[in-house]
Amino acid sequence: AQSVAQPEDQVNVAEGNPLTVKCTYSVSGNPYLFWYVQYPNRGLQFLLKYITGDNLVKGSYGFEAEFNKSQTSFHLKKPSALVSDSALYFCAVRALDTGRRALTFGSGTRLQVQP
Amino acid sequence: GAGVSQSPRYKVAKRGQDVALRCDPISGHVSLFWYQQALGQGPEFLTYFQNEAQLDKSGLPSDRFFAERPEGSVSTLKIQRTQQEDSAVYLCASSLVGHEETQYFGPGTRLLVL
Numbered sequence: 001a002q003s004v005a006q007p008e009d010q011v012n013v014a015e016g017n018p019l020t021v022k023c024t025y026s027v028s029g030n031p032y033l034f035w036y037v038q039y040p041n042r043g044l045q046f047l048l049k050y051i052t053g054d055n056l057v058k059g060s061y062g063f064e065a066e067f068n069k070s071q072t073s074f075h076l077k078k079p080s081a082l083v084s085d086s087a088l089y090f091c092a093v094r095a096l097d098t099g100r101r102a103l104t105f106g107s108g109t110r111l112q113v114q115p
Numbered sequence: 116g117a118g119v120s121q122s123p124r125y126k127v128a129k130r131g132q133d134v135a136l137r138c139d140p141i142s143g144h145v146s147l148f149w150y151q152q153a154l155g156q157g158p159e160f161l162t163y164f165q166n167e168a169q170l171d172k173s174g175l176p177s178d179r180f181f182a183e184r185p186e187g188s189v190s191t192l193k194i195q196r197t198q199q200e201d202s203a204v205y206l207c208a209s210s211l212v213g214h215e216e217t218q219y220f221g222p223g224t225r226l227l228v229l
Contacts, residue, residue: 004157034217036220041222042222043119043206043220043221043222043223044158044206044208044220045220046217046218046219046220049217090157090158092157100171101146101148101163101170101171101216102148102160102163102171102173102174103148103150103158103160103218104160105157105158105159106157107155107156107157108155108156108157
């Protein structure tokens with residue numbers, strides 16, 4: 001079975017400050033890891049993914065995430081937060097070594113960036 | 116280009132009614148997924164198609180849920196005899212086939228069962 005934990009329901013940060021949204025995962029074998037963002041009344045938008053290679057992945061809108069195999073983590077980061085980054089963020093995992101293509105999502109973290 | 120589209124965007128049903136939710140994937144995307152997102156939760160997998168073949172339906176919660184994709188493009192998720200616990204946002208996603216594919220999501224259909 002595969003699972004994702006997002007330990008913070010909400011993260012508050014001031015505009016211009018760095019932000020981190022935490023994610024840990026559990027999967028058999030090697031993982032594919034994803035971050036999606038959800039704005040109100042809109043579907044999930046893809047931000048970035050880790051497949052193999054460099055542990056630091058860069059994605060859309062200045063976001064990046066660091067894969068840490070020993071800690072089974074894939075935290076989302078941004079050096080300088082914008083008010084427009086306020087949204088709901090989901091981490092997701094898929095096992096590389098199985099034929100199953102379904103994503104397993106965390107419960108989401110609401111990011112609130114204050115002006 | 117056009118993204119994944121879903122219709123209707125909102126649906127109110129009385130308990131016991133049947134509903135049908137439609138998904139138009141991105142043109143050329145072979146894989147299609149349905150997810151259910153309850154309020155305050157992350158999406159949960161329901162079923163997966165590759166072309167017209169339903170390869171994984173392990174997430175369908177009961178035999179009241181049925182999905183089809185007869186021509187390998189548009190898909191319909193049907194829920195029979197709706198119950199209040201079926202109230203959720205139903206998300207459709209599509210992707211190119213391949214082991215590194217990224218799933219692209221539609222805006223969802225919000226279903227409210229009264």
